[in-house]
Amino acid sequence: MTDLGSAIDVGHLFAPERQALLELLGGLNKHEWGQDTPCPGWSVHDLAVHLVHDDLRRLSGQRDRHPGAWLAATSLDELAEALDEANRHWVTAVAPTLSPRLTCDMLAWLAGPSETHLVGLDPAAEGATVSWAGPGPHPNWLDVAREFTERWVHHQQVRQAVGRPGLAEREHLEPVVDTFTRALPSSLPRRPDGTEVQLRVVSPFERSWTLRASGPGWTFVARSTQPAAVVSLPASALWRRAVRMLSHREARGVAGVDGDLELVEAMLDIRAAIVPSDAPS
Structure with a gap:
């Protein structure tokens, strides 16, 4: 199993x-309600x-073990395509018939x-595979943390669309960033x-x-001696x-970088969502 570092608690x-x-x-x-969001279309x-x-889908598939809630795929790119199609079908079919008020009622x-x-899952037990974190299965704590990042990111996209920033305090932002580093x-x-x-x-x-290279992969370590590559953002x-709201070039433009260029570019290509890759060729 890929080293994932220490557990992240987001239940609260x-x-x-x-x-x-x-x-x-x-x-x-x-x-x-009709404003465009960063999610295209x-x-x-x-x-x-x-x-x-x-x-x-979370309750049907994971809690109730209903097979129709999950999608089959052999790669992250294939899963991104299948999930995009499933999401598009749902929104196209349901959004025209569901009022904003009822949408809020259902979310509540x-x-x-x-x-x-989610908070009732054993954090250390093996759970669903988090596709962007490498071969699974992965512990429940990572899947639960991933679920929080999904909600938080979409929440931020709504706030961006209507020009009302918020919920970006360290209490919420740091666990999201911490979770995303587990893709490295x-x-x-x-x-x-x-x-x-x-x-950084x-x-x-x-x-x-x-992270330190060890055998076939990389492990998280508490202290750095002399890193071969550093990226600051x-x-x-x-x-x-990490969720492809920023291009590789845009991230490079605001990053401080030093060292091995291939490792720098790999860190800048961090992908911690089920979205297509856009790494520079």
């Missing part, structure tokens, strides 16, 4: 995130309907069952044992993650790059 963040989302959506007017209403779908109703399910061990090219790389967040808080650029 689900309820306040959903409550903040419902308060935001509840205050929108008709025009704002989707309005705020479409994105909220998608979040309903996310909750339904689903909050309790989905949170109960499966993303970095092989190097001789002992080679180190370091990814420089604002609005400071934190670094060091604002947290806002790191999370947006």
